[in-house]
Amino acid sequence: xxxxxxxxxxxxxxxxxxxxxxxxHWQRLPIWIPILHVGLLVARIYIPLRLSLFWEKKKNTIxxxxxxxxxxxxxxxxxxxxxxxxxxxxxxxxxxxxxxKVFESKSKRDYYICSYLGYFLIITNFFYSQTIPTAAYxxxxxxxxxxxxxxxxxxxEQLTLLQRxxxxxxLLIQSIPILLVxxxxxxxxxxxxxxxxxxxxxxxxxxxxxxxxxxxxxLVQSRxxxxxxxxxxxxxxxxxxYWRGPVLWQTDGRKWITGKSVSGRDPAPIELTGEPxxxxxxxxxxxxxxxxxxxxxxxxxENTYLTHDYQxxxxxxxxxxxxxxLTSHSSYTLGTKSDTDLERALRLPELSHPKTRELASKLRxxxxxxxxxxxxxxxxxxxxxxxxxxxxxxxxxxxxxxxLFDKQQGFCEHYASAFTILMRAAxxxxxxxxxxxxxxxxxxxxxxxxxxxxxxxxxxxxLENKGWIRIDPTSAVSPTRINxxxxxxxxxxxISIPLGLENNETAIRLWQRLxxxxxxxxYQWAQWVxxxxxxxxxxxxxxxxxxxxxxxxxTLTLFIFLGTIIAAIAAYVFNKTPKSTEPAxxxxxxxxxxxxxxxxxxxxxxxxxxxxxxxxxxRQDLKSEIKKITxxxxxxxxxxxxxxxxxxxxxxxxxxxxxxxxx
Amino acid sequence: xxxxxxxxxxxxxxxxxxxxIDAIGEIILGKNTAIKLSLACLIARGHLLIEDTPGVxxxxxxxxxxxxxxxxxxxxxxxxxxxxxxxxxxSVYNRDNSKFDFHPGPVFSNVLLADEINRATPRTQSAxxxxxxxxxxxxxxxxxxxxxxxxxxxxxxxxxQVGTYPLPESQLDRxxxxxxxxxxxxxxxxxLLNGKDRxxxxxxxxxxxxxxxxxxxQKQLENVHAADAILDYLQDLLExxxxxGNYLHGLSPRAGIAILSAAKAWALIHDSMDAGGRAxxxxxxxxxxxxxxxxxxxxxxxxIGHRLQFVHDVSDKQALQAxxxxxxxxxxx
Numbered sequence: 004x005x006x007x008x009x010x011x012x013x014x015x016x017x018x019x020x021x022x023x024x025x026x027x028h029w030q031r032l033p034i035w036i037p038i039l040h041v042g043l044l045v046a047r048i049y050i051p052l053r054l055s056l057f058w059e060k061k062k063n064t065i066x067x068x069x070x071x072x073x074x075x076x077x078x079x080x081x082x083x084x085x086x087x088x089x090x091x092x093x094x095x096x097x098x099x100x101x102x103x104k105v106f107e108s109k110s111k112r113d114y115y116i117c118s119y120l121g122y123f124l125i126i127t128n129f130f131y132s133q134t135i136p137t138a139a140y141x142x143x144x145x146x147x148x149x150x151x152x153x154x155x156x157x158x159x160e161q162l163t164l165l166q167r168x169x170x171x172x173x174l175l176i177q178s179i180p181i182l183l184v185x186x187x188x189x190x191x192x193x194x195x196x197x198x199x200x201x202x203x204x205x206x207x208x209x210x211x212x213x214x215x216x217x218x219x220x221x222l223v224q225s226r227x228x229x230x231x232x233x234x235x236x237x238x239x240x241x242x243x244x245y246w247r248g249p250v251l252w253q254t255d256g257r258k259w260i261t262g263k264s265v266s267g268r269d270p271a272p273i274e275l276t277g278e279p280x281x282x283x284x285x286x287x288x289x290x291x292x293x294x295x296x297x298x299x300x301x302x303x304x305e306n307t308y309l310t311h312d313y314q315x316x317x318x319x320x321x322x323x324x325x326x327x328x329l330t331s332h333s334s335y336t337l338g339t340k341s342d343t344d345l346e347r348a349l350r351l352p353e354l355s356h357p358k359t360r361e362l363a364s365k366l367r368x369x370x371x372x373x374x375x376x377x378x379x380x381x382x383x384x385x386x387x388x389x390x391x392x393x394x395x396x397x398x399x400x401x402x403x404x405x406x407l408f409d410k411q412q413g414f415c416e417h418y419a420s421a422f423t424i425l426m427r428a429a430x431x432x433x434x435x436x437x438x439x440x441x442x443x444x445x446x447x448x449x450x451x452x453x454x455x456x457x458x459x460x461x462x463x464x465x466l467e468n469k470g471w472i473r474i475d476p477t478s479a480v481s482p483t484r485i486n487x488x489x490x491x492x493x494x495x496x497x498i499s500i501p502l503g504l505e506n507n508e509t510a511i512r513l514w515q516r517l518x519x520x521x522x523x524x525x526y527q528w529a530q531w532v533x534x535x536x537x538x539x540x541x542x543x544x545x546x547x548x549x550x551x552x553x554x555x556x557x558t559l560t561l562f563i564f565l566g567t568i569i570a571a572i573a574a575y576v577f578n579k580t581p582k583s584t585e586p587a588x589x590x591x592x593x594x595x596x597x598x599x600x601x602x603x604x605x606x607x608x609x610x611x612x613x614x615x616x617x618x619x620x621x622r623q624d625l626k627s628e629i630k631k632i633t634x635x636x637x638x639x640x641x642x643x644x645x646x647x648x649x650x651x652x653x654x655x656x657x658x659x660x661x662x663x664x665x666x
Numbered sequence: 667x668x669x670x671x672x673x674x675x676x677x678x679x680x681x682x683x684x685x686x687i688d689a690i691g692e693i694i695l696g697k698n699t700a701i702k703l704s705l706a707c708l709i710a711r712g713h714l715l716i717e718d719t720p721g722v723x724x725x726x727x728x729x730x731x732x733x734x735x736x737x738x739x740x741x742x743x744x745x746x747x748x749x750x751x752x753x754x755x756x757s758v759y760n761r762d763n764s765k766f767d768f769h770p771g772p773v774f775s776n777v778l779l780a781d782e783i784n785r786a787t788p789r790t791q792s793a794x795x796x797x798x799x800x801x802x803x804x805x806x807x808x809x810x811x812x813x814x815x816x817x818x819x820x821x822x823x824x825x826x827q828v829g830t831y832p833l834p835e836s837q838l839d840r841x842x843x844x845x846x847x848x849x850x851x852x853x854x855x856x857x858l859l860n861g862k863d864r865x866x867x868x869x870x871x872x873x874x875x876x877x878x879x880x881x882x883x884q885k886q887l888e889n890v891h892a893a894d895a896i897l898d899y900l901q902d903l904l905e906x907x908x909x910x911g912n913y914l915h916g917l918s919p920r921a922g923i924a925i926l927s928a929a930k931a932w933a934l935i936h937d938s939m940d941a942g943g944r945a946x947x948x949x950x951x952x953x954x955x956x957x958x959x960x961x962x963x964x965x966x967x968x969x970i971g972h973r974l975q976f977v978h979d980v981s982d983k984q985a986l987q988a989x990x991x992x993x994x995x996x997x998x999x
Contacts, residue, residue, distance in 0.1 A: 585895070588895070588999070606994075607997030607998065608963075608993055608994050608995070608996060608997055608998060609998070610958060610959035610960035610963060610998060611958070611959070611960075612958060612960050613960055613963075637956070637958060640893060640895045641891075641893045641895060641896060641956045641957065641958055642891060642893065642956045643891070643893050643894075
C-alpha cells in the first residue's frame with residue numbers, strides 16, 4: 004500500500020495545487036524559474052503516460068537528470084541573486100525545488116511531502132503581501148490542496164468533486180477557532196522575526212523631508228491613503244485637523260529642507276493646555292520615519308520620539324502598515340530651545356527676493372510690533388487677488404517675488420514658502436511645516452481617511468510671548484480649503500467617478516458609499532489583523548482583565564485555550580459520530596437518531612423494514628421519505644451495493660422530521 | 667452473466683411460489699404464516715415437524731404440501747408397535763431367482779409423512795435418523811440412496827399427552843423447523859365449517875410444481891446473498907445463546923447453518939410476493955436477492971424453538987419463548 008504508484012489524477016491535483024500556491028511569486032522571480040517550475044510539473048504529468056517503460060528502465064539516467072536540474076537551478080539562483088540567503092532567494096529556491104519534488108514524486112510519502120511543501124509555499128506569499136485579496140486567494144489554494152489530499156485518500160471514489168471541496172472547506176472552517184486563539188494569544192514580539200531587505204519598500208509616495216514648488220501639488224494628484232484615524236470620541240472640526248509632518252528650516256529661495264539643528268535632539272519646551280484628545284493612527288508604509296500627529300502631540304508612543312521642533316518620528320522605517328495610539332492637545336504654547344534656533348529661522352538666501360524684502364521693511368517700518376506685522380501681512384494676502392490653484396503658472400526667476408507680486412497664483416506650498424520668507428524678511432523667525440490638513444470622514448466606519456491629496460504646508464512664526472504659532476497663509480486666500488477640505492475646492496482633480504456616471508447623482512453617492520465600505524474593511528483589517536502587535540495584544544488582554552501579562556503567561560493561556568478547544572471539538576465529534584466502522588450503518592444511526600428525537604426510537608433488535616413500517620403507520624407524512632432511505636440502506640448494507648452510498652448520505656442529510664404533538 | 671441468466675430462467679418458478687401458497691391456503695384456512703414457514707423449510711431442504719393438538723390440521727397441511735409441490739409421498743401412521751422395517755422396507759426371499767429381493771418401505775419416496783411420530787417407540791424413531799441425516803438407508807448391510815428431493819414431514823402431539831415417547835434431542839435436531847398451527851381464527855373457522863369437506867378438496871387439488879421445478883428453486887437458494895452485516899447479526903445471535911447463561915445449551919453450528927438457509931428460503935418466498943410487506947426494497951430485477959434481519963427474525967422461532975431451552979431457574983422468563991427472548995436481547999449490528 005505504501006508503495007503504490009501515484010495515479011495521473013493524483014499527480015494532476017498535486018501539480019495544480021503547487022502551481023497555484025507559487026503562482027503569485029512568478030511575477031517576482033526571474034522568468035526562467037516559473038518556466039522551469041511549470042515545465043517540471045507538466046513533465047511529471049505527461050512523461051509517465053507516454054514513456055512509463057522508459058521511465059523504469061532509465062532510472063539512473065533520470066536520477067542524473069534530476070541532479071543536474073537541481074544543481075543547475077541552485078547555481079543559477081545563486082548567480083542571479085548573488086547570495087543563497089534572504090527572502091527572495093529563499094522563495095526562488097522553494098518554488099524551484101517544490102516543482103522538482105513533484106517531478107520526482109512516486110510514492111505516497113512523496114505525495115505528502117509535496118503537499119506540505121505546497122502549504123508552506125502558500126505561507127511564503129505573505130512575505131510580500133498581506134492584503135485581504137491575498138489572504139482570500141491563499142484560502143482558496145488551501146482548499147484546493149486539501150481537496151487534493153482528500154482525493155488521494157478517497158481511493159474508492161466515494162465522494163464527488165463537489166463533496167471533496169465541501170469537505171475541504173469545512174475542514175478549513177473548523178480550524179477557525181484554533182486560528183483565532185493562536186492569533187489572539189500567540190506572544191507578539193516587536194518587529195519582524197527577520198529583517199526584510201531595505202529595497203522591499205520602494206515606490207511609496209508621501210511627504211518628503213524637502214519641499215520645492217510642485218512637490219505637494221504633485222502629491223495632491225494621488226488618491227492613495229496616507230493614514231486612517233479613529234477618534235475615541237467625536238471627530239474634531241475639519242479646520243483644526245493639522246497633521247504635523249516634517250518641519251523645514253532652510254531655504255535657497257526655491258527649495259526647502261530640514262537642515263541641521265545645533266541644539267540637540269530633545270524636544271523644545273512645551274506647555275499643553277485644554278482637553279487631551281485620544282486617537283489611533285494607522286499609517287500606510289512610507290519607507291520613512293515621520294508619523295503624522297495632530298498638533299500638538301503630548302508624548303511620543305512606544306518606539307517613536309519627538310525631535311526638537313516637534314516632529315514625531317519612528318525609530319524604524321515605516322515599511323509596513325502600523326498603528327499608533329496618540330494623544331494631542333489642541334491648545335499649546337511651543338517654546339524654543341535656544342536663540343540659535345531662532346536665528347536659523349531668520350536666515351534668507353543672500354541677495355534674493357528684493358521685492359519681498361521691500362514689502363517686509365515697509366511693513367516693519369509701519370507696524371513695528373511683530374504681532375501687528377503678522378496681521379498686516381495676512382491682511383495684505385487677503386486684499387491682493389491671490390488665486391488658489393493646482394496649476395500655477397511657471398515661475399522661473401525669483402520664485403517668491405514672482406509669485407507674490409506678479410503671478411499671484413499658487414498652491415499651499417507657494418503660500419507657505421512665500422509667507423515664511425516674507426516673515427523672515429520682516430525679522431520674525433518663521434519656518435515651514437508640512438503634513439496633511441483635514442481628511443475625509445468615512446461614515447460607514449466613522450473614522451477619518453487622510454489621503455495624499457490632503458497634503459499641505461503651512462507656516463509657523465515665533466512671537467516672543469506666544470512661542471511658535473501656526474499661521475496658515477492658504478486659509479487667508481482660500482478659507483474653503485481649510486474649512487471644508489480640498490475636495491470642495493478642487494473637486495475635478497480629486498474625485499474619480501467611473502466613466503459615464505459623472506452626471507448621475509445617485510450613482511455618485513452609491514459609488515462613494517461602496518468606496519467607503521471597501522476602505523472601512525481595509526482599515527479594520529489593517530487595524531485588527533495586520534496591526535495586532537504587542538501593544539494591541541496588551542490592550543486586548545486588558546479588556547479581559549489581564550493587566551500585565553508577559554509572554555510566558557500568554558503562552559500558558561494559549562495552551563490552556565487550545566487544549567480546551569480541542570477537547571471540546573473531540574468530545575463533540577466522538578459524541579456525534581456513532582461508533583460504527585461501516586458508513587452505511589453510521590448514517591442509518593443518524594437517521595434513527597433523528598426519528599428518535601421525534602419520539603420514535605428504533606428498538607435495538609428492530610430490523611429496518613419493521614422499523615420503517617412501524618414509523619410509517621403513525622407518520623404518514625414521512626412515509627415516502629422513510630421508505631426511500633430504508634430501501635437505500637438495505638441495498639447498501641444487505642446487498643453490498645455501495646454505489647448508492649452518496650445518495651443515501653444525501654437523503655439522510657436532507658431528512659429533517661418535525662416533531663408532531665402526540666395526543 | 668451466467669448467474670443472471672440462471673435467475674431469469676428460474677424467476678418463473680419463483681413466481682409459482684405464490685400459487686403454491688394460494689393453493690395450500692385454500693385448504694388450510696387462515697394459516698398463512700405456517701404455510702410459508704413450512705414451504706421455506708422444504709425449499710431449504712429441511713425436514714419439518716408440525717406439533718400441535720390433534721385435529722388442527724397437521725396431517726392435512728403435510729398432505730397438501732406434498733401434493734401441491736408435485737411430489738410422490740408415503741404416509742406412515744406411527745404407533746407404539748411400529749417397527750423399523752415398516753419404514754425402511756424388508757428383503758424377502760425370492761424363490762424364482764433364489765435371491766433376497768428388497769421391498770422398499772415408505773421411506774423411498776419424495777415425502778415421508780410421519781404421522782404422530784412421537785407415538786412410536788424410540789427404536790423405530792431412530793430408524794428414521796439415518797434417513798433424515800444421510801439421505802440414505804442401510805438395510806441388510808446394503809446402503810440405498812433415497813430419491814431427491816427427500817423430506818420428512820412429521821406431525822406430533824404435545825409431549826404431555828398419553829402414549830407419547832418424546833423425541834430424543836439428537837433427532838429433534840434433524841428437523842430444520844418445528845412449527846405449530848394453533849386454532850384457526852373466527853373467520854377461518856366459520857369458513858371451515860361452511861365449506862366442503864377437506865378430504866374431498868385434498869383429493870381434487872392439482873399440483874403446482876412438476877418435475878424438478880422444486881429442485882430448481884432449491885438451487886436458487888445459493889443465489890440469495892447474505893451480506894456481512896447479516897452474518898454479523900447471525901453470529902451475534904449464536905454468541906448470545908452460548909454466552910449469556912440464559913439457556914441450557916447454546917445453539918450449535920448446525921443450528922447456525924439452519925438459520926441461514928431458512929432465512930434465505932424465507933427471503934426467496936417473500937421476494938415472489940408483492941403484498942408481503944417487503945415488496946420492493948429498491949431491489950431491481952437485475953439485483954440479487956438478499957437476506958434481511960427481518961428474515962432471520964421471522965424464521966428464528968421455528969428454527970430454534972426445539973433447540974433452545976431456558977435454564978430452569980429463570981422462571982420469570984419462562985413465559986417468554988426462548989427464541990423471542992433471544993431476538994429481543996441481541997441488537998441488530
